[in-house]
Amino acid sequence: MLPNPPVLSVKDLRVAFGSVEAVHGLSFDIHRGETLALVGESGSGKSATALSILRLIEREGGRITGGSIRLGGDRPAEITALPPAALRAIRGDRIAMVFQEPMTSLNPVMTIGAQIGETLALHRGLRGRAARAAARAALERVKIPEPEQRLDQYPHELSGGLRQRVMIAMALICEPDVLIADEPTTALDVTTQAEILALIAGLQRDLGMAVLFITHDLGVVSEIADRVVVLKDGNLVEEGRKADLFAAPKSDYARELLAATPRLGDGSPAPLVGAAPVLEVRDVVTTYGGGGLFSRKAPVAAVRGVSLTLGRGETLGLVGESGCGKSSLARTVMRLVDPASGQIDLLGTRIETLGPEALKPHRAQIQMVFQDPYAALNPRMAIRDLVTEPAYLHGMVAPAGRDALARELLERVGLPADAAERFPHQFSGGQRQRICIARALSVKPQIIVADEAVSALDVSNARRVTDLMARIQREEGVSFLFISHDIAVVERVSHRIAVMYKGEIVEQGETAQVLHAPRHAYTRRLLAAVPRAEGLALPEAAATEAATIPA
Amino acid sequence: MIPYLLRLVVKAAVTLFAIVTVTFVATRLSGNPIDTFLGEGLTEEGRQALISYFELDRSLWHQYLAYLRGVLSGEFGLSFVDRRPVTTVVAERLWPSGQLLLASVALTVAVSLPLGVLAAVYRRSWIGSAVMVVAFTGYAVPSFVLAIVMVLTFSYWLNWLPVVGNGTWAHFIMPTIAMSGVLVAALTRFTRNAMLDVLGQDFIRTARAKGLRETRVVLKHGLGNASITVISVIGLQIAGLAAAGSVVVESIFSWPGVGQMLVNAAILRDYPVLQFGVIAVAVAVVAINMLTDIAYALADPRIRLARA
Numbered sequence: 001m002l003p004n005p006p007v008l009s010v011k012d013l014r015v016a017f018g019s020v021e022a023v024h025g026l027s028f029d030i031h032r033g034e035t036l037a038l039v040g041e042s043g044s045g046k047s048a049t050a051l052s053i054l055r056l057i058e059r060e061g062g063r064i065t066g067g068s069i070r071l072g073g074d075r076p077a078e079i080t081a082l083p084p085a086a087l088r089a090i091r092g093d094r095i096a097m098v099f100q101e102p103m104t105s106l107n108p109v110m111t112i113g114a115q116i117g118e119t120l121a122l123h124r125g126l127r128g129r130a131a132r133a134a135a136r137a138a139l140e141r142v143k144i145p146e147p148e149q150r151l152d153q154y155p156h157e158l159s160g161g162l163r164q165r166v167m168i169a170m171a172l173i174c175e176p177d178v179l180i181a182d183e184p185t186t187a188l189d190v191t192t193q194a195e196i197l198a199l200i201a202g203l204q205r206d207l208g209m210a211v212l213f214i215t216h217d218l219g220v221v222s223e224i225a226d227r228v229v230v231l232k233d234g235n236l237v238e239e240g241r242k243a244d245l246f247a248a249p250k251s252d253y254a255r256e257l258l259a260a261t262p263r264l265g266d267g268s269p270a271p272l273v274g275a276a277p278v279l280e281v282r283d284v285v286t287t288y289g290g291g292g293l294f295s296r297k298a299p300v301a302a303v304r305g306v307s308l309t310l311g312r313g314e315t316l317g318l319v320g321e322s323g324c325g326k327s328s329l330a331r332t333v334m335r336l337v338d339p340a341s342g343q344i345d346l347l348g349t350r351i352e353t354l355g356p357e358a359l360k361p362h363r364a365q366i367q368m369v370f371q372d373p374y375a376a377l378n379p380r381m382a383i384r385d386l387v388t389e390p391a392y393l394h395g396m397v398a399p400a401g402r403d404a405l406a407r408e409l410l411e412r413v414g415l416p417a418d419a420a421e422r423f424p425h426q427f428s429g430g431q432r433q434r435i436c437i438a439r440a441l442s443v444k445p446q447i448i449v450a451d452e453a454v455s456a457l458d459v460s461n462a463r464r465v466t467d468l469m470a471r472i473q474r475e476e477g478v479s480f481l482f483i484s485h486d487i488a489v490v491e492r493v494s495h496r497i498a499v500m501y502k503g504e505i506v507e508q509g510e511t512a513q514v515l516h517a518p519r520h521a522y523t524r525r526l527l528a529a530v531p532r533a534e535g536l537a538l539p540e541a542a543a544t545e546a547a548t549i550p551a
Numbered sequence: 552m553i554p555y556l557l558r559l560v561v562k563a564a565v566t567l568f569a570i571v572t573v574t575f576v577a578t579r580l581s582g583n584p585i586d587t588f589l590g591e592g593l594t595e596e597g598r599q600a601l602i603s604y605f606e607l608d609r610s611l612w613h614q615y616l617a618y619l620r621g622v623l624s625g626e627f628g629l630s631f632v633d634r635r636p637v638t639t640v641v642a643e644r645l646w647p648s649g650q651l652l653l654a655s656v657a658l659t660v661a662v663s664l665p666l667g668v669l670a671a672v673y674r675r676s677w678i679g680s681a682v683m684v685v686a687f688t689g690y691a692v693p694s695f696v697l698a699i700v701m702v703l704t705f706s707y708w709l710n711w712l713p714v715v716g717n718g719t720w721a722h723f724i725m726p727t728i729a730m731s732g733v734l735v736a737a738l739t740r741f742t743r744n745a746m747l748d749v750l751g752q753d754f755i756r757t758a759r760a761k762g763l764r765e766t767r768v769v770l771k772h773g774l775g776n777a778s779i780t781v782i783s784v785i786g787l788q789i790a791g792l793a794a795a796g797s798v799v800v801e802s803i804f805s806w807p808g809v810g811q812m813l814v815n816a817a818i819l820r821d822y823p824v825l826q827f828g829v830i831a832v833a834v835a836v837v838a839i840n841m842l843t844d845i846a847y848a849l850a851d852p853r854i855r856l857a858r859a
Contacts, residue, residue, distance in 0.1 A: 056759055091762035099760075104753040109775050109852060119761045154852040167757070 007032050007072045007210045008053070008095075008178050014066035015048045015057060015234075022048045023234045025067065030178065030210040035201075037221045037242070038214045039257070040231035041458035042429070046214045049231075050182045053212070054091050055079060071095065073177055093123040096171035100183040102163035106155040112139075113151030116170050123174050138169040142199060160322075161192035168199065175207055182214045189321035189485060194529035197223050216458060218261040219488070219531035222246060230254050260463040262488035264530050268511035269470075269495050275311025277345075278446050278479050279333065279366070282307045284342030284352075286325075286332045302328035304503040305342070310447065313473060315480040317494030317511065319487050319526065325503040326483050330451045333481065334368055335359060347446060364394045367440035371452035373432035377424040383410070383435055384420035391442040409438040413468060430461030434468065441472070449481045454489060466493050487530055491515060499523045552855050555848055563841050570833040575618050578826060579611065627830075628823040632816075637827040641809065645831070647717055648797055648808030654723050655730035655796075656789055663735050664774070664781070667742020671750060672769055674743075682739065689736030694796060698729040698803045715805040726804045730796050734788050741784050745777035752776070779851045786843025790836040 006029035015023040023045040030036045040046045051057040052064050069079040071094060077086070099105045107115055116135040120126040126134055132151065139147035142165040155163055164184060171179060181200065185193035201224060204211055213224055221228055221242065228245045230238040230253065238251040249255045286303035302325045310316050320326045331337040333344060335351060344352040351362050367390065370376040377386055384406040391397045397405050407417040413434040424432060433453060440448050450469070454462035470493065472478055484490050490497060491511055498508040499520065507520040518524045602608050606617060621627065627637045670682040705712040705725065713722050749755065750773050758772045759765075797810035805811065809828060816824040848854045 054760055056756060059756070059759060088762040088764065091760055093762060097757075097760040099753060099757060101753050105757045107754045107758070107772050107776065109779070109850065110772075111852075118758075118763065122762055154856065156853045157856065170757075170761070 004032060005072050006030055008212070009070040009072065010049070010053070010067070011070070012067035013049065013052060013069065014064065015045065015052050015062055016065045017048075017062045021065065021234065022062065023052070026229075026231070026234070026236055027067075028229050028236070028239065030212055032177070032210055033204065033208045035204065035211040035213055035224055035226045037225035037228045038212060038231060039216065039218065039221055039228055041216055041257075041460065043233070044231040045234035046216075046231050047182055048234075050097070050180050050212065050214050053079065053178075053180060054095055054097060055082075055087055056097075071177070089123075092119050092171075092176075093174045094176050095178045095180065096174070096176040097180045097182065098164070098167050098171050098184045100186050102160050102167055102187060105167055106163055108155055111152055111154055112158075112166055116151075116166075116173055119170060119173050134173070135169075138173045139166070141172065141203065142166075142169040144169070160188055161195065164188060164192075164196055165199065168196070168203070172203060172207065172209075176209055178210045178212065179204075180212045180214070183216070184213075185220060186215070186217070190487070190531075191321060191525060191529040193220070194223075194531070197531070200224065217531070218246075218258060218459070219263070223531040230257070256460060260460040262459070262463075262486070262492050264488045264491060264515065264527070266488070266492060268491045268515075269315065269493070271495050271510040272311055272314050275314050277309050278312050278347055279310040279481070280343075280345040281309070281329075281333060282343040282345070284329070284332055284344065285340045286328050286337055287340045288328075299340075301340075302503055303332060303339075306500075306503075306505050308498055308505060308508065310479050310481060311495075312446070312479055313477040314496065315469075315473065315482050315494045317490035317497040318481060318483045318500060319485065319490050319497060320500035321485055321526075324500045326500050327451055328503075329500070330368070330449050330481065330483055334366060334449060335363075360394075364390070364396070364443040365445055366447040366449065367443060367445040368449045368451065369433070369436045369440055369453040371455055373429050373436055373456065374424075376436050377432055379424050381423070382420070383422055383424070383427075386424070387420075387435060387438040388442055390439060394443050396443060405442065406438075409442055410435075412441065412472070413438045414464075428461070430457050430464060433457060433461075433465050437465070437468065437472070441478075445478065447479045447481065449483070451483045452485070453482075455484060455486065462489065469493065487515075487526060499526065552848065555854065556845070559841050559844050563837050566837050567834065570837070571619070571622055571830065572615075574826060574830055574833075575615055578822075579614070627827040630824045631821045632819055632824070637823045640824055641812070641827055641831050644807060644809045644812045647806060648793075648801070648810060650717070651723070651726055651730065651797065651801070651806060651808060652789070652793055654727040655734070655792065656785070658727055658731045659734045659738055659788075660785065662731070663738035664742055666735075666739045667781075668746055668769065668774060670739065670743040671746030671773075674747065679743075683743070686736045686739040686743075689732055689739075692732060694729045694732055695799050695803060697732045698725065698800060701725045701728065702803070717806055722804075726800050726806055729800045729803070730792060734792060734796075737788060738781070738785065742777065742781050745780045746773055748780075749773050749776045779847065782846050782850055783843060786840060786846070789843075790839045793835050793839060794832055 008030045010029070011027045013023055013026045014021060026045070026049060028036065038046045038049060048057060048062055051060060051062070053069055055064065057064065064080055067080070071077045071079060071090065073094070077090065079087070079090070082090070113132060113135050116138060117131045120131045120134055135151055136147045139150055144150055144162060144165050150158070150166070158166065184200070185196050188196060197220065200211065215221060225242045228240060228242050229236055230245070230251065232253050238245065238249065238254045240250070245254060246258070249258055283305050284303055284307070285301055285305055287299035287301045289299050306329055308316065318326050318329070328337065332339050335344070339352055342352065343350060346362055347365055349362060351359060354362065384403055387409050388397055388402040388405050391405060392399070392402060403420065406420040410417055410419050415431060415434055415438070419427070424435070427435065454465050457465060466489065469480060473480060480493070482490060482493055494511050496509060497511050497514045498505045499514065499522065500506070501522045507514055507518065507523045514523065515527065518527060606614060625638060629635065630637050630640050633640070666682050666686070670679045673679040702714055702725065706714045712724055713719070714725070716722055750769070755768060755772055758768045797808060798813060799810070800806065801808045801810035802814050809832060813825065813828045815821070816828060
């Protein structure tokens with residue numbers, strides 16, 4: 001499609017971890033000014049490929065076992081055969097990388113200026129005043145406010161979005177031929193993600209570099225890519241122009257992936273009529289801090305006067321960006337945190353002031369599923385004990401009955417009964433989340449609070465888990481408080497939506513109504529930031545300009 | 552940083568007050584000191600006279616306040632043995648102990664940090680294993696065993712090194728090694744673990760992606776972060792060494808320090824010296840902990856820049 005030779009050409013790349021091959025002969029080219037998206041779920045080999053291009057994979061326990069990685073341009077190089085010194089000369093200068101986790105990808109004990117200066121000294125020989133001026137210019141390029149002061153700040157003083165901008169500034173400081181971006185927006189809020197994607201696209205136009213964009217999110221692909229390579233289990237399953245992929249995917253896997261990807265405007269469950277309330281929250285305020293002997297800080301309100309109602313068999317989607325107070329609200333409803341004021345009415349009982357003993361029977365009515373299925377299961381307990389523990393603690397099952405109960409619960413969440421014998425590490429993330437749901441179901445709760453329960457899962461696993469929740473709701477009438485930052489997932493599962501911003505519910509209503517006719521400026525901004533594949537956007541939301549809201 | 556320092560000073564002051572108070576309580580719980588130390592050959596009148604002279608017949612509160620007044624004005628009494636103020640007796644012992652402590656700490660840091668870093672970087676090769684074998688062996692050897700073996704080897708058989716006193720630099724070699732032994736083992740292992748932890752972090756990958764040399768990645772980015780945790784452990788270990796290690800090692804090598812003085816005072820029942828010696832060691836431990844906290848804050852901007 002482009003007459004110029006590729007700036008980076010990967011041919012028959014093979015990567016292995018120990019004796020296990022993770023990438024089985026992958027080939028692709030990237031040209032100057034082009035964005036190639038490498039798409040796949042976890043374990044598809046996309047990150048191994050990204051790390052192989054700079055041969056960082058050798059430090060992560062992997063090894064390139066075959067194929068070639070050729071850097072083009074006026075100083076061509078075969079990366080797989082480079083000696084260490086020549087390899088270091090390319091890293092950070094001609095090929096640069098941005099990583100997934102902005103919170104941990106910067107050195108916490110070095111100033112921003114020192115970290116950018118390191119690259120400048122290494123590849124450009126710049127030091128002192130000249131380096132500082134160049135670093136400042138780099139921060140300006142990524143539109144960081146007050147760049148002069150930022151140079152002397154440490155990473156912990158910046159937000160996640162700003163840190164990712166610093167990472168990008170650092171990667172682009174030597175104006176590389178190729179930028180490898182490994183899930184650079186996955187850890188960010190949707191509004192911040194939109195800003196970072198626009199920033200990368202703009203810088204690419206200015207600098208003319210090639211971008212290899214690694215992501216699992218087809219929404220992001222639709223925003224940024226020119227061409228797409230789809231990976232599955234270390235094999236290329238489809239390659240083509242973005243528009244072709246979205247319009248007419250050739251492979252079954254790409255079709256599956258597209259079908260599993262939640263897209264705004266796909267529709268939502270019809271609102272329930274006359275559902276009896278199972279949970280009523282009125283004017284709840286939750287505060288943290290303050291009150292300590294040496295604390296001079298005033299308590300900080302994470303939840304400010306929130307009221308909501310959840311009906312029997314209903315799913316209420318709670319949307320908002322990180323730090324908006326949605327998890328604090330969930331913990332307050334669970335009485336894991338005590339509210340500072342307000343009422344929580346659970347099935348006709350006011351639980352906000354109950355003591356531990358009085359509260360215990362009510363706890364069985366409301367159970368929680370957490371975000372990280374890896375951290376939520378005790379690695380030393382067998383699945384049988386894990387899933388039946390709440391029921392056992394509530395005296396609903398005798399020790400002898402735990403095995404039968406575990407088998408029944410596992411069957412209900414679509415896992416084989418013999419899973420009861422095994423331990424958490426033997427299961428994938430999606431399967432673990434099913435185990436967490438089985439555990440919540442063990443006490444026959446009326447309400448399940450799912451706090452970002454599918455955010456850590458691949459799209460197809462997330463789809464299976466939300467389908468499972470919908471089935472449980474249909475069959476058993478369980479109500480869900482479904483908390484997520486991903487508005488498209490929320491749309492798919494929720495009868496009603498509540499939008500949370502800075503500790504308050506700014507908008508609440510039937511899903512379709514909130515998404516198609518948002519009343520609050522923040523809801524509109526949230527909707528405008530959601531990446532969307534062509535032709536799948538909500539017409540109303542797309543037409544709405546991204547309104548600015550006072551911070 | 553200023554509020555942080557203020558908090559440290561307040562913490563140290565509270566700790567010192569507690570130590571001084573506990574020392575008072577402990578001495579009063581151990582019975583009437585007149586009976587304990589001057590029991591034989593004392594007439595009842597003489598005993599009563601002494602008790603009223605030392606105000607031991609007054610209320611505990613009164614005694615406590617008098618004791619606090621003494622502490623604040625630096626009055627800790629006279630040594631039973633040589634009739635000099637205990638503050639003078641202890642003061643002339645501080646510097647030799649401090650010298651030995653500093654030498655041991657310097658040796659420990661100079662040996663353990665490089666060994667720990669090596670063990671982390673070469674964890675999969677024989678180098679890492681060899682370092683850890685040495686470190687674990689060091690753990691198993693108590694300082695007095697190490698000291699005796701060294702004295703036998705280098706003084707008794709080879710006649711290379713002096714055993715007693717602190718006159719020349721050669722006198723420092725064996726006591727310093729004996730003091731450092733266990734500490735080197737502990738700190739090597741700790742440095743290795745801290746380095747392994749840091750070297751697995753995302754920002755190390757970022758540093759490599761910049762094109763930095765591996766030595767700079769390991770030393771600047773790796774050790775720069777690992778040092779934060781290592782510093783906290785060094786502080787604790789030094790404090791322990793100041794309190795306990797010096798007693799053993801100074802006795803073996805007749806090092807004229809606080810540790811040896813404490814042992815002698817215990818044998819001679821020199822009660823005022825013992826009491827003030829314990830307070831002096833406690834103050835040293837508190838001071839070392841405070842310096843550790845300051846070093847910790849200097850190494851970690853997240854603490855240095857935190858608003859109190």
